[in-house]
Amino acid sequence: MNPDVTLDCYGLLCPMPIIKTAEKFKELKIGQVLEVLSTDEGIKTDMPAWCQATEQEFLGIEEKGGEYRVFVKKLK
Amino acid sequence: MEKDKFNIVVFSGDMDKVLAAFILATTSAAMGMEVKMFFTFWGLNVLRKKKFLAGKSLLQKMMNFMNRGGADRLPLSRFNMLGAGPALMKVLMRQSKVPDVPELLKIAKSLGVKLIACTTTFSFMGFSKEDFIEEVDSYAGAATFLGEVREGKISYFI
Numbered sequence: 191m192n193p194d195v196t197l198d199c200y201g202l203l204c205p206m207p208i209i210k211t212a213e214k215f216k217e218l219k220i221g222q223v224l225e226v227l228s229t230d231e232g233i234k235t236d237m238p239a240w241c242q243a244t245e246q247e248f249l250g251i252e253e254k255g256g257e258y259r260v261f262v263k264k265l266k
Numbered sequence: 267m268e269k270d271k272f273n274i275v276v277f278s279g280d281m282d283k284v285l286a287a288f289i290l291a292t293t294s295a296a297m298g299m300e301v302k303m304f305f306t307f308w309g310l311n312v313l314r315k316k317k318f319l320a321g322k323s324l325l326q327k328m329m330n331f332m333n334r335g336g337a338d339r340l341p342l343s344r345f346n347m348l349g350a351g352p353a354l355m356k357v358l359m360r361q362s363k364v365p366d367v368p369e370l371l372k373i374a375k376s377l378g379v380k381l382i383a384c385t386t387t388f389s390f391m392g393f394s395k396e397d398f399i400e401e402v403d404s405y406a407g408a409a410t411f412l413g414e415v416r417e418g419k420i421s422y423f424i
Contacts, residue, residue, distance in 0.1 A: 203362055205289055206364075209373060209377070213296075213377075243297040243299075
């Protein structure tokens, strides 16, 4: 997956990755894909929940050795 | 579409409980909700400036001398140990990059969370608006909060 923007949230615990994602989304254009890098396991369920609440598109998550790459598309 | 409303009463002035309140408030704001935090009783300490004395009467001054305000010097609800507990907790939190109460307060403001101070506690403790930080959005009573609760999607009390 080719993200337009990457947000580094390594080492940050809940709720900071979600709050930083929400802040970053304000800068994105509709249709752009954000990649969030995180080491917080909570992101696996937190990001889909955030996408559902804010009506953004959750594209998927890649996990590798306790590191997560989460992809989210801005719909509105 | 009108935003869902999240209301939270911050009654406690303990660092751990206030942290929980701010984490829920900032996250729900990030999730697109309209958030109001009502600070009352010990919770008002979060919004107080660090002043040596507050209050009008002697009794109020004595009370506020013991009940010190300031978002960065709240006690822990357990293991306070005359301030050693919160100091240790702050170190642990910093090591894990967890924001403290003053940082969360800034994040909350930037996400548009409204901070409301209870006028009743404010009055009987003898505070004046100069005793409070500029981030306070308004001063209101129980009816205002209950009005919000009636329309709210989620309402909490900590």
